[in-house]
Amino acid sequence: MTPTISDTENRSDDRLHGHQVLEHRSSEATTLEHVDEDHHTREATICVVGLGYVGLPLAVGFAQSDYQVIGYDVDESTVEQLKDGEDTTGDLTDEAVQNDDISYTTNASAISDAEYVVIAVPTPIQDDDRPDLSYVESAGQTVGSKMSAGTTVVLESTVYPGSTREVLIPALEETAGMTAGEDFFVGYSPERATPGDEEHGLSDVVKVVSGQTEAVLDDVAELYGSVVDAGVHRAPSIEVAEASKVVENTQRDLNIAFVNELSVALEHMNVDTQEVLEAAGTKWNFHDYQPGLVGGHCIPVDPYFLSYRSAQEGFEPELMQMGRKVNESMPAHVADLTIKALNTCHKTLRDSRVLVLGLSYKPGVGDLRSSKVSNVIDTLNEYDIHLEGFDPIANHEAARETFNLDVQEQLSFEGFDAIVLATPHDEFTEMDLEAIGSELADDPALVDVAGAIDEDEAADAGFTYRRV
Structure with missing residues (x-):
């Protein structure tokens, strides 16, 4: 069981001001880096605000580096689960969240105990594609x-x-009654979390850091440098650090958009996209990107932040916007491939039964939020096709509510006319197609969105095979 936090008062009598704080932090930072034989001492207390897929691994990472950590979230259910030692993300372990150096709480007064506060709250996109920074402002x-x-x-x-300067700092100053840069200090360090990727955790990826002054930058760099083995990159300004995050994923979005558009174009030419990419990939400077659905919380979201800010300054970034348009069209294309495959197999659409394998937004994770599989399902539903789904990692009840779909508890292929392999979890890429084919209806179809199944193997098993 993790310890709880008792109510604490603001320590207004102990507050330091101006250059005193910088001098205090400078000596404190030296203490943080002090090495006593093989043991690193960590005297600072860090509060992580927001215990989701970014905040919780961050809290655990600091705690594993011997810091005292306060994990604060407004969601009582999340905090109760964490207090009970349950990993709420599925990316860590129950043992990791049970670290005695982490105190989970919904009591905001605990923030006053921290020398450092790290805010990791959601920044979603609104229905009109404008960034929603209300969580940042509220935090x-x-x-x-x-x-x-x-x-x-x-x-x-x-x-x-x-x-950070236009939204976060005014919000902090408004309720603190203090001035940023004098009474408290602000930095920005974009998260680079990759759910389901054990090789690129907090300590393994270079951390971009920034601060409102050189002294704050030094302090923030030293803090993160103490937990990130890969080191830190000191951005010359907060704005550079903010832009670097959205540029990373906008670049990926555009590259994926290219291969997605390429796949549709080559399909019209009756040329195999995978064979083309394999051939082109033999050149030393060819970049390896694969077509498919673009879901999640970063790649399909971050370009909107950049284009929104650019438009505010009078420049419409057309290429970024076109990349988004292409990638947002892919669920309809996958549905179209499925319908064409069923027609090739001489199936009547309204009498067809289709099993969707993999509902989360990427392989190896159970996160259903921002999954583009839902858009594929919505399009197929327009044709009165009977649909069922299965995901070995995602919560089945959550999947039913998210997709308004019949979700199997135990995987069964009995009587289905087609399989849409939407998210290729490892469990699916190792399937025995011969055995599965015997359970399906006659002349079944297999739509392999990510090209995870060998086409010849699928054909040998009796499938009409399609891939993006």
């Missing part, structure tokens, strides 16, 4: 109302350039 107001003078606040949420 800033909460932190400002509780933090002590001398606190350094670091934002990790994805934002557009200028957000």
Whole structure:
């Protein structure tokens, strides 16, 4: 069981101001890096605000490096699960969240105990594709109302350039009654979490850091450098650090959009996309990107932050917007491939039964949020096709509610006319197609979105095979 946090008062009598704080932090940072034989001492307390897929691994990472960590979240259910020792992300382990150096709480007053506050709250996109920074503003107001003078606040949420200064700092100052840069300090360090990727965790990826002054940058760099083995990159300004995050994923979005559009074009030419990419990939400087659905919380979201801010300054970035349009069209294309495959197999659409394998947004994770599989399902539903789904990792009840779909508890292929392999979890790529084919209806179809199944093997098993 993890310890709880008792109610604490703001330590207003202990607050430091101005250059005193910088001198205090400078000596404190030296203490943080002090090595006593093989044991690193960590005297600072860090509060992580927001215990989701970014915040929780961050809290665990600091705790594993011997910091005292406060994990704060407004969601009582999440905090109760963490107190009970349950990993709420599925990316860590129950043992990791049971670290005695982490105190989970919904009590905002605990923020006053921290010398560093790291904000890792969601920054979604609204229905009109505008960034929603209300969570950042709300978190800033909460932190400002509780933090002590001398606190350094670091934002990790994805934002557009200028957000830290224009949204977070005013929110902090509003409720703190203090001035940033004098009474407290602010930095920005974009998260680079990759759910389901054990080789690229917090300590394995270079951390971009920034601060409102050189002294704050030094402090933030030293803090993150103590937990990130790969080291830190010091951005020359907060705005550069903010932009670097959205540029990373916008670049990927555009490259995927190219191969997605290429796959549709080559299909019209009756040329195999995978064979083309394999041939082109023999050139030393060819970049390896694969077509498919673009879901998740970063790649299909971050370009909107950049284009929104650019448009505010009078420039419409057409290429970024076109890349988004191409990738958003792919679920309809996958549905179209499925319908054509059923027609090739002489199936009547309204009498057809289709099993969708993999509902989460990427292989190896159970996160259903921002999964583009839902868009494929919505399109196929327009043709009155009977659909069922199965995901070996995602929560079945959550999948039913998210997709409004019959979700199997135990995988069964009995009587289905087609399989759509939407998210290729390892469990699916190792399937015995010969055995599965015997359970399906006659002349079955297999739509392999990511090209995870060998086409010849599928054909030998009696499938009409299609891939993006």
